[in-house]
Amino acid sequence: APDQPSASPAIASHSGGCGVAGGRMTDTRRRVKVYTLNEDRQWDDRGTGHVSSCYVERLKGMSLLVRAESDGSLLLESKINPNTAYQKQQDTLIVWSEAENYDLALSFQEKAGCDEIWEKICQVQGKDPSVDITQDLVDESEEERFDDMSSPGLELPSCELSRLEEIAELVASSLPSPLRREKLALALENEGYIKKLLEIFHVCEDLENIEGLHHLYEIIKGIFLLNRTALFEVMFSEECIMDVIGCLEYDPSLSQSRKHREFLTKTAKFKEVIPISDPELKQKIHQTYRVQYIQDMVLPTPSVFEENMLSTLHSFIFFNKVEIVGMLQEDEKFLTDLFAQLTDEATDEEKRQELVNFLKEFCAFSQTLQPQNRDAFFKTLSNMGILPALEVILGMDDAQVRSAATDIFSYLVEYNPSMVREFVMQEAQQNDDDILLINLIIEHMICDTDPELGGAVLLMGLLRTLVDPENMLATANKTEKTEFLGFFYKHCMHVLTAPLLANTTEDKPSKDDFQTAQLLALILELLTFCVEHHTYHIKNYIINKDILRRVLVLMASKHAFLALCALRFKRKIIGLKDEFYNRYIMKSFLFEPVVKAFLNNGSRYNLMNSAIIEMFEFIRVEDIKSLTAHVIENYWKALEDVDYVQTFKGLKLRFEQQRERQDNPKLDSMRSILRNHRYRRDARTLEDEEEMWFNTDEDDMEDGEAVVPPSDKPKNDEDIMDPISKFMERKKLKESEEKEVLLKTNLSGRQSPSFKLSFSSGTKSNLTSQSSASNLPGSPGSPGSPGSPGSPGSVSKSTSQMAAITTK
Numbered sequence: 001a002p003d004q005p006s007a008s009p010a011i012a013s014h015s016g017g018c019g020v021a022g023g024r025m026t027d028t029r030r031r032v033k034v035y036t037l038n039e040d041r042q043w044d045d046r047g048t049g050h051v052s053s054c055y056v057e058r059l060k061g062m063s064l065l066v067r068a069e070s071d072g073s074l075l076l077e078s079k080i081n082p083n084t085a086y087q088k089q090q091d092t093l094i095v096w097s098e099a100e101n102y103d104l105a106l107s108f109q110e111k112a113g114c115d116e117i118w119e120k121i122c123q124v125q126g127k128d129p130s131v132d133i134t135q136d137l138v139d140e141s142e143e144e145r146f147d148d149m150s151s152p153g154l155e156l157p158s159c160e161l162s163r164l165e166e167i168a169e170l171v172a173s174s175l176p177s178p179l180r181r182e183k184l185a186l187a188l189e190n191e192g193y194i195k196k197l198l199e200i201f202h203v204c205e206d207l208e209n210i211e212g213l214h215h216l217y218e219i220i221k222g223i224f225l226l227n228r229t230a231l232f233e234v235m236f237s238e239e240c241i242m243d244v245i246g247c248l249e250y251d252p253s254l255s256q257s258r259k260h261r262e263f264l265t266k267t268a269k270f271k272e273v274i275p276i277s278d279p280e281l282k283q284k285i286h287q288t289y290r291v292q293y294i295q296d297m298v299l300p301t302p303s304v305f306e307e308n309m310l311s312t313l314h315s316f317i318f319f320n321k322v323e324i325v326g327m328l329q330e331d332e333k334f335l336t337d338l339f340a341q342l343t344d345e346a347t348d349e350e351k352r353q354e355l356v357n358f359l360k361e362f363c364a365f366s367q368t369l370q371p372q373n374r375d376a377f378f379k380t381l382s383n384m385g386i387l388p389a390l391e392v393i394l395g396m397d398d399a400q401v402r403s404a405a406t407d408i409f410s411y412l413v414e415y416n417p418s419m420v421r422e423f424v425m426q427e428a429q430q431n432d433d434d435i436l437l438i439n440l441i442i443e444h445m446i447c448d449t450d451p452e453l454g455g456a457v458l459l460m461g462l463l464r465t466l467v468d469p470e471n472m473l474a475t476a477n478k479t480e481k482t483e484f485l486g487f488f489y490k491h492c493m494h495v496l497t498a499p500l501l502a503n504t505t506e507d508k509p510s511k512d513d514f515q516t517a518q519l520l521a522l523i524l525e526l527l528t529f530c531v532e533h534h535t536y537h538i539k540n541y542i543i544n545k546d547i548l549r550r551v552l553v554l555m556a557s558k559h560a561f562l563a564l565c566a567l568r569f570k571r572k573i574i575g576l577k578d579e580f581y582n583r584y585i586m587k588s589f590l591f592e593p594v595v596k597a598f599l600n601n602g603s604r605y606n607l608m609n610s611a612i613i614e615m616f617e618f619i620r621v622e623d624i625k626s627l628t629a630h631v632i633e634n635y636w637k638a639l640e641d642v643d644y645v646q647t648f649k650g651l652k653l654r655f656e657q658q659r660e661r662q663d664n665p666k667l668d669s670m671r672s673i674l675r676n677h678r679y680r681r682d683a684r685t686l687e688d689e690e691e692m693w694f695n696t697d698e699d700d701m702e703d704g705e706a707v708v709p710p711s712d713k714p715k716n717d718e719d720i721m722d723p724i725s726k727f728m729e730r731k732k733l734k735e736s737e738e739k740e741v742l743l744k745t746n747l748s749g750r751q752s753p754s755f756k757l758s759f760s761s762g763t764k765s766n767l768t769s770q771s772s773a774s775n776l777p778g779s780p781g782s783p784g785s786p787g788s789p790g791s792p793g794s795v796s797k798s799t800s801q802m803a804a805i806t807t808k
Helices: 111-125 142-150 161-174 178-190 193-207 210-225 229-235 241-247 260-267 279-298 307-330 332-343 349-366 371-384 386-394 399-415 417-427 437-446 454-466 480-491 493-502 514-533 536-545 547-556 560-575 579-587 592-601 607-621 625-639 647-663 665-677 688-694 710-735
Strands: 030-037 043-056 061-068 074-079 087-089 093-099 102-108 754-759 765-770
Touching: 030 111, 043 074, 043 102, 043 111, 061 111, 074 102, 093 111, 102 111, 161 178, 161 193, 161 210, 178 193, 178 229, 193 210, 193 229, 193 241, 210 229, 210 241, 210 307, 229 307, 241 260, 241 279, 260 279, 279 307, 307 332, 307 349, 307 371, 332 349, 332 371, 332 386, 349 371, 349 386, 349 399, 371 386, 371 399, 386 399, 386 417, 386 437, 399 417, 399 437, 399 454, 417 437, 417 454, 417 480, 437 454, 437 480, 437 493, 437 514, 454 514, 480 493, 480 536, 493 514, 493 536, 493 547, 514 536, 514 547, 514 560, 536 547, 536 579, 547 560, 547 592, 560 579, 560 592, 560 607, 579 625, 592 607, 592 625, 607 625, 607 647, 625 647
Parallel strands: none
Antiparallel strands: 030 043, 030 102, 043 061, 061 074, 087 093, 093 102, 754 765
16 A cells, blocks of 8 residues: 555534535535645645545446545545545545556545545445445555455364364454454354364364374464454353463464363353352353453564554453443442441451452552543442441551552542542541541552562552642632641641651761662652642641651752652742741751762762752742841851852852942932932833933933933932942942952042942932941952942033042
8 A cells, every 4th residue: 555645734624515416415524635646656735625525426326426525626526436445544534546657635624524434435345334444455466466356254164183284374364454354353253163173172182183183273274363353252252261271372383282271161260259149240251261362462562564463352352341340330229339348347357368469459440431421330339338348458467458548549540530539538537537538648659568568659649639739629618728737737647758757866877778869858858849849838838847847857868869859859948039038048047968968079060969950049049038148147157169150159249239239228219319300210120220221311411410300310319329430330240250349549549439328308419438348247348440430430510519539
């Protein structure tokens, strides 16, 4: 077959009549693209239109018609020829050849539309619509095509021991051709051939005819690859299935036969944990187990080419499971007995284990159901009391039973977390915290004995689903989020954080083995999730219980992944930019463990180094003033020598600018005057200093004259001039790679003065310059800049009032 055309166009379906004179409206139209194959074996797009199938008088037969959606012209008119090979590909393509070198294709957007047209083609040709090709492929030899045309059906050799080799060759030769497979399957069905083959199998086994058994293996394997439900129903019937498995024991590629039947009859035992009264259900369970065994254990692993040939086998098992779940679900007595025995204290341990394993398998089968049926299934289990039963089972000592119960719980949480939340809130009114279902789950997570904590990881995922506000419901009367989170933080959070608090009483973790570290990392992951999604619940808990300080003890762990988890937890908190958290961090000096870890890491360029620098960089970029001041005032001496990044120098500069604004409160008010009177604030969030800079045009500043609205100029000129000059000084400093440089003036060779504004009660202002050393204690002075337009070194004298400048 030629290469298929490109993917279907993104088009929607439309319906309508055939629209052909003499035709009749027999089918809905679908929008399709028409493709033809060119000389280079590439598909050409002939246009988009509406396809329909109807009887065309001129062509004397049912035909495919495609009318262009643009002008209604006929893009395609093709009679469905009884002998043309039509091929369906990828559910949305139909491909065929009209002449020796003229191939056509219809590309549907809707699978449903493709199926409708395919059914019409198959109806005309008398084919089953389940086939993917209606005739033999054109790449067969002339001789084969002649044979297929001359013989309407496939004639099988008589089923005799002496002709097994011939039968095996016939089956093998038929598999590559879809048409031959079709004919072979029909012949096998019509003549009851499979049962005859199985009778010969008994003869071969009795005679120990190994060659014959090898031929039978090839024949039965070939029949599986025919992929026909009707044949499977015969092979998997009660009377035939064990013999079919027997045939598959004699693989010619193995030196010794496998003992599959022995395993199924003697080793594998069917246990009725609750007696099943329906014989049909019992037979269906047996059949499903054996067919699953054939698929998983008996048949050789299919090659890439054979995998699609076993799709019907997968479907057979799938629908059997659906049927079994449906039949058990309808048997109320069965389910009632099951849950009664599960929760009965008198039930012995072995029996209870079987009951839980059955329930787990039952829930696993339910995953094959359609969403609507799965809803009904879990509703039935809920009504039967599955959650109270799980609570009882999880409190038991048997590890295997608890493990199976955990798997069942995971099915319930994934299906409907709200149902689980509602149950645990109701039980909290009657039971102590220790035996609440969620607390039992947390305890199992904490006590997981697996060194890799496989079970704990699963349980943490379930807890995360339960506390995730994204899947919580809000109704007019109540909000599930408020109610459940209130319950969780009151009754469960102390159980979750217990291992963390127990391990962080000192300056370093009291237990630092790998398994403990993994568990604490899991707990931290959930707490970090809570910080992000739970707002005030987790905030109150962290601040009241001093959780962050305890978490940061883990920065001293020898396990890098745990130290990084602790850092990530703090980073998430800082990322919220919440002043409640910030005050708590500053009050408890909670940067100290981070700075210690940074210094202990030394010059190593690793994830710890990068993560800590990124946290301080976030504080700098987001200009979190309280944290900036706290870090510089308390940790600058430890960090000042770090010069391979500019983060800490940048933080220091932020701090100095901040301190300067505190020293000169007039500075901020002047900025707001400039913004409000002359400039509209840009939507972009520029830093204050940058915004001020861009608001000051060089053209407007002549001889150091400040930029102010004309109405304000006479009285504020001198007042405003100085803050602008000071800004220009800071701007120049910022451009010199954020390093503090004391610039020298050309005036008298002394250090340029910085200015402090002091306002008298009148309109006249008095500017007194002070050296940078005479600023407020502890605040670094802001150095001046050389005499330049707008700087204090070249104050204009053209204003009505002169500044009295005195240098101390």
